[in-house]
Amino acid sequence: xxxxxxxxxxxxxxxxxxxxxxxxxxxxxxxxxxxxxxxxxxxxxxxxxxxxxxxxxxxxxxxxxxxxxxxxxxxxxxxxxxxxxxxxxxxxxxxxxxxxxxxxxxxxxxxxxxxxxxxxxxxxxxxxxxxxxxxxxxxxxxxxxxxxxxxxxxxxxxxxxxxxxxxxxxxxxxxxxxxxxxxxxxxxxxxxxxxxxxxxxxxxxxxxxxxxxxxxxxxxxxxxxxxxxxxxxxxxxxxxxxxxxxxxxxxxxxxxxxxxxxxxxxxxxxxxxxxxxxxxx
Amino acid sequence: xxxxxxxxxxxxxxxxxxxxxxxxxxxxxxxxxxxxxxxxxxxxxxxxxxxxxxxxxxxxxxxxxxxxxxxxxxxxxxxxxxxxxxxxxxxxxxxxxxxxxxxxxxxxxxxxxxxxxxxxxxxxxxxxxxxxxxxxxxxxxxxxxxxxxxxxxxxxxxxxxxxxxxxxxxxxxxxxxxxxxxxxxxxxxxxxxxxxxxxxxxxxxxxxxxxxxxxxxxxxxxxxxxxxxxxxxxxxxxxxxxxxxxxxxxxxx
Numbered sequence: 428x429x430x431x432x433x434x435x436x437x438x439x440x441x442x443x444x445x446x447x448x449x450x451x452x453x454x455x456x457x458x459x460x461x462x463x464x465x466x467x468x469x470x471x472x473x474x475x476x477x478x479x480x481x482x483x484x485x486x487x488x489x490x491x492x493x494x495x496x497x498x499x500x501x502x503x504x505x506x507x508x509x510x511x512x513x514x515x516x517x518x519x520x521x522x523x524x525x526x527x528x529x530x531x532x533x534x535x536x537x538x539x540x541x542x543x544x545x546x547x548x549x550x551x552x553x554x555x556x557x558x559x560x561x562x563x564x565x566x567x568x569x570x571x572x573x574x575x576x577x578x579x580x581x582x583x584x585x586x587x588x589x590x591x592x593x594x595x596x597x598x599x600x601x602x603x604x605x606x607x608x609x610x611x612x613x614x615x616x617x618x619x620x621x622x623x624x625x626x627x628x629x630x631x632x633x634x635x636x637x638x639x640x641x642x643x644x645x646x647x648x649x650x651x652x653x654x655x656x657x658x659x660x661x662x663x664x665x666x667x668x669x670x671x672x673x674x675x676x677x678x679x680x681x682x683x684x685x686x687x688x689x690x691x692x693x694x695x696x697x698x699x700x701x702x703x704x705x706x707x708x
Numbered sequence: 709x710x711x712x713x714x715x716x717x718x719x720x721x722x723x724x725x726x727x728x729x730x731x732x733x734x735x736x737x738x739x740x741x742x743x744x745x746x747x748x749x750x751x752x753x754x755x756x757x758x759x760x761x762x763x764x765x766x767x768x769x770x771x772x773x774x775x776x777x778x779x780x781x782x783x784x785x786x787x788x789x790x791x792x793x794x795x796x797x798x799x800x801x802x803x804x805x806x807x808x809x810x811x812x813x814x815x816x817x818x819x820x821x822x823x824x825x826x827x828x829x830x831x832x833x834x835x836x837x838x839x840x841x842x843x844x845x846x847x848x849x850x851x852x853x854x855x856x857x858x859x860x861x862x863x864x865x866x867x868x869x870x871x872x873x874x875x876x877x878x879x880x881x882x883x884x885x886x887x888x889x890x891x892x893x894x895x896x897x898x899x900x901x902x903x904x905x906x907x908x909x910x911x912x913x914x915x916x917x918x919x920x921x922x923x924x925x926x927x928x929x930x931x932x933x934x935x936x937x938x939x940x941x942x943x944x945x946x947x948x949x950x951x952x953x954x955x956x957x958x959x960x961x
Contacts, residue, residue, distance in 0.1 A: 478736065478737055478738065523759070525762070547807075555807065562773075566773060569813070580954055622817070
């Protein structure tokens with residue numbers, strides 16, 4: 428595993444930089460916390476599941492003795508919509524060909540992981556979940572000594588599925604709040620918190636808030652935040668205030684009533700309908 | 709960008725240590741035609757059709773997976789005591805012990821917490837053997853029918869009880885049987901609708917009371933008529949001091 432970062436010279440050079448998705452439109456205002464998650468999810472190269480990567484940087488050709496660099500080109504994977512409803516443990520569908528007979532044309536083939544439905548137990552969430560998994564997921568859970576450890580220790584690029592990311596976010600939120608689901612049993616609550624609190628050190632509260640959001644969800648969240656921040660104030664309120672101030676400055680007697688009382692008159696006025704029928708008015 | 713790698717690595721290693729060996733439980737493929745090398749730091753070469761022709765190297769779904777070690781976090785009847793380390797097949801460990809919460813993973817932290825190791829098995833426990841609980845359950849449900857002669861005189865002795873146990877499928881040596889407080893003599897047809905209990909000692913440790921009833925046996929015209937569901941009917945205690953204990957023992961429904 429030489430490098431899990433896909434970086435080219437052009438990306439690294441400062442002279443010319445192609446506009447990334449974080450430089451266009453509203454996305455340019457996305458916080459650093461989300462960018463960090465995005466890198467963990469999409470930029471980092473996932474672990475080799477469907478192939479055996481060659482170790483080292485260089486290798487010598489057995490026949491010619493020529494030294495050649497090792498470049499592990501991953502096998503392209505297909506991510507169907509169902510992957511986001513289960514925990515496939517980094518597995519995915521491989522689309523390719525089989526050469527079944529040297530004298531025949533290659534045959535298209537899909538290698539689809541064997542899926543099974545089982546129950547996983549989350550300690551932090553204090554619940555059991557029925558999910559679609561593969562054998563690899565179960566052995567990963569066993570290797571990490573538990574479902575929560577597996578989720579918290581695995582980077583987003585290896586979890587792949589939205590379900591896993593949402594669960595991870597939920598677990599992190601739960602930990603940040605000190606495991607409120609165990610409030611009926613303070614001793615157990617303390618035990619669980621002590622076991623998992625090491626994972627909290629790698630996230631700030633803002634990063635947890637922006638963790639596990641898809642691109643569209645992040646943009647929606649940002650737009651909502653912006654909308655809530657600069658809520659438009661009706662101009663009539665401003666004009667009314669100005670007018671009251673002006674009248675006060677001029678010292679006119681009738682303005683001794685406070686602006687609040689004036690504002691209350693609008694509600695009474697609004698009940699008036701000069702264009703309605705006589706008995707309605 | 710390269711700071712990220714160290715960041716992720718620190719995040720990964722910050723938790724408790726796990727075995728970092730990769731598990732591949734899926735189709736492992738290999739390209740029939742290797743992709744040509746690209747320039748250092750350059751773009752990878754565009755894949756062609758021939759680069760999508762794969763050979764199956766291994767299908768790990770059909771490979772035998774290693775056993776999983778778990779620690780019991782409670783006494784389980786017929787399995788073991790709290791803190792015992794079990795080595796099980798992965799699906800059995802996962803479905804029968806870990807998901808129901810009967811056991812925890814044998815991680816270094818848990819081994820320390822439960823003070824468990826491989827050698828420790830059933831040494832320190834409340835029960836003398838993992839199967840005692842089950843045996844107690846079986847014996848306490850039994851209604852022992854002691855068949856005695858209706859015509860010949862007899863005195864009830866431990867070997868009668870032992871024989872009756874053997875007839876109902878339990879091998880109970882005579883020295884394990886504690887007889888009721890007073891001697892029982894017969895034939896006496898008033899004993900027919902009375903009951904008492906004997907105490908059986910298991911492994912010289914656990915004691916269990918077994919409900920006993922005497923049946924008078926004879927052939928021909930002397931034979932007592934068959935009573936339907938006699939084991940379901942409550943009967944009077946032969947010894948008044950045993951009445952309270954017999955009340956507590958449940959009758960079969």
